[in-house]
Amino acid sequence: MTKRLGKDFYENKTLKVAQNLLGKFLVRKIGNRVIAAKIIETEAYCGPKDRASHASRGRTERTKIMFGPAGQAYVYLIYGMYYCLNVVTEKDGYPAAVLIRALEYSKADGPGKLCRELKIDKKLNAVNLTKNDKLWLEDRGEVIKPSQIERSPRIGVDYAGEWKDKPWRFVIKSN
DNA sequence: AGATTGATCCAT
DNA sequence: TGGATCAATCTG
Numbered sequence: 001m002t003k004r005l006g007k008d009f010y011e012n013k014t015l016k017v018a019q020n021l022l023g024k025f026l027v028r029k030i031g032n033r034v035i036a037a038k039i040i041e042t043e044a045y046c047g048p049k050d051r052a053s054h055a056s057r058g059r060t061e062r063t064k065i066m067f068g069p070a071g072q073a074y075v076y077l078i079y080g081m082y083y084c085l086n087v088v089t090e091k092d093g094y095p096a097a098v099l100i101r102a103l104e105y106s107k108a109d110g111p112g113k114l115c116r117e118l119k120i121d122k123k124l125n126a127v128n129l130t131k132n133d134k135l136w137l138e139d140r141g142e143v144i145k146p147s148q149i150e151r152s153p154r155i156g157v158d159y160a161g162e163w164k165d166k167p168w169r170f171v172i173k174s175n
Numbered sequence: 176a177g178a179t180t181g182a183t184c185c186a187t
Numbered sequence: 188t189g190g191a192t193c194a195a196t197c198t199g
Contacts, residue, residue: 043194052194054183062183080180082195099194112195122182156194 001141006130009139010070014089014096015168018044021087021137022172023144026103028118029134035118036138037105043154044168045086046096052160055095065126066095073135075115075125082112085120087129087137101155101169148173 005024010017019042027036045053045066054076055066065074066088074086074097086097102109106117115121120135129136151167158164 045194054194057184060184076194077180077182079193079195080182082180084194086194101194110195154194159193 001139003139004130005071005137005139007069007071010087010089010129011091012070012089014044014046014098017087017089018042018098018168019144019146019149019170021098021100022149022170023142025138025140026100026118027136027138028120030119035105037103037118038142039100039102039137040104040172041100041102041109042170043099043101044096044170045099046168048095050160050166051163052154052157052166053095053097055097059095063095066097068092068126071128071130073124073127073129075120075122077122078112083115083121084111085115085124102171144172 021039021042024039025036026039048055050056054063059067069092070089072088074088075083078084085100088097090096101111103114124135150171150173152169153165153167154169
């Protein structure tokens with residue numbers, strides 16, 4: 001059973017989507033080559049008050065995508081050298097997204113390397129993951145039980161004050 | 176621990 | 188318009 005995730009999957013509470021994404025497959029089509037890899041690590045960025053989220057400083061040219069409807073890709077450049085891939089969640093108007101941090105594929109552990117391996121760059125920013133033929137997500141029937149999920153604080157957000165310790169990072173155990 | 180690297184954001 | 192900042196990674 002293989003089914004592309006639709007808007008109903010993304011239009012949900014971000015913490016729930018972040019956990020549901022574990023075990024799903026990220027599919028990237030480059031020319032005639034198709035790469036599919038299981039998602040094993042995610043992080044949730046929730047709402048305008050989450051200081052770790054780019055959206056916490058309000059709607060800007062870069063972050064407006066996070067305020068948009070669920071099911072779009074949010075791709076941005078960080079530290080001048082690496083791209084990070086997020087998927088937008090929740091209702092149109094509410095800024096939230098899930099960062100895809102690692103895949104069970106080659107050396108794609110870490111959001112920067114992941115995007116390098118899959119050739120994800122700014123051209124894929126704002127694409128609709130439910131419709132386009134270059135990048136999308138699939139349910140291949142794998143079920144991840146809550147007991148297989150490990151929670152921990154998010155990476156690289158020490159500047160976020162009280163928000164930095166929230167256990168909003170999700171990893172499949174034994175990876 | 177330090178260097179890298181450049182788009183983005185906001186204010187000296 | 189300029190300077191500080193950064194959801195990272197590599198090298199030592």
